[in-house]
Amino acid sequence: MSVTEVLDVFDEHRQQIGTAPRSEVHRLGLWHQVFHCWVVSGSADTGWELLFQLRHPDKETFPNCLDTSCAGHLLAGETPEDGLRELEEELGLSVRYAELVYCGLHQEEYQIAEDYMDREFTHVHLYHCERPLDQYRVQQSEVSGLFRVKVQEFQALISHQRSSIAIEGVVYDADAHPIHERRFVELSDFTDNTQDYYKLLFQTLENIGS
Numbered sequence: 250m251s252v253t254e255v256l257d258v259f260d261e262h263r264q265q266i267g268t269a270p271r272s273e274v275h276r277l278g279l280w281h282q283v284f285h286c287w288v289v290s291g292s293a294d295t296g297w298e299l300l301f302q303l304r305h306p307d308k309e310t311f312p313n314c315l316d317t318s319c320a321g322h323l324l325a326g327e328t329p330e331d332g333l334r335e336l337e338e339e340l341g342l343s344v345r346y347a348e349l350v351y352c353g354l355h356q357e358e359y360q361i362a363e364d365y366m367d368r369e370f371t372h373v374h375l376y377h378c379e380r381p382l383d384q385y386r387v388q389q390s391e392v393s394g395l396f397r398v399k400v401q402e403f404q405a406l407i408s409h410q411r412s413s414i415a416i417e418g419v420v421y422d423a424d425a426h427p428i429h430e431r432r433f434v435e436l437s438d439f440t441d442n443t444q445d446y447y448k449l450l451f452q453t454l455e456n457i458g459s
Contacts, residue, residue, distance in 0.1 A: 278366030284332025288318040303394030329372040341386025350375040394420035
């Protein structure tokens with residue numbers, strides 16, 4: 250028996266106006282809250298790397314695309330701190346909220362399908378972690394691989410200075426064993442995010458290094 254997720258819903262000024270089931274939130278294009286956490290490795294001196302998860306091919310949206318390290322909806326009554334469960338569920342990372350760096354709040358809307366409008370208030374975070382990729386414990390129903398991407402190369406990709414980049418990571422076989430893989434990817438291989446979203450992320454990384 251599936252559990253219906255109920256979300257807080259808001260107007261465009263982030264004033265709460267009630268609650269609604271997740272399916273209705275997306276069907277009607279209601280504003281809601283989302284938790285994002287980017288796992289980063291490296292340093293300002295050696296160069297930052299972002300951890301991307303490879304979305305499972307059965308995902309409703311953006312199947313087989315490279316996505317934020319960890320993301321999830323905040324349920325009714327929840328705060329960004331409750332989003333920590335997503336790190337535990339998707340990546341097997343047990344951390345305290347104080348260990349995260351808060352990048353800020355990003356407001357975004359985009360039409361995924363004719364009957365699927367996503368309007369999100371996204372709480373964006375960073376978490377510094379040097380764990381080897383083959384030691385993550387992923388939720389295989391959600392995540393089918395993990396890849397590290399150099400920030401400078403990714404910036405060149407999203408600014409259209411480069412048409413493709415090489416990335417390395419692991420994908421998981423049917424027995425959940427990580428297999429090393431190197432691939433060339435284009436911008437279309439990633440989920441959609443706005444330039445303002447990435448500006449928020451990159452500015453925080455610059456501030457950490459300064």
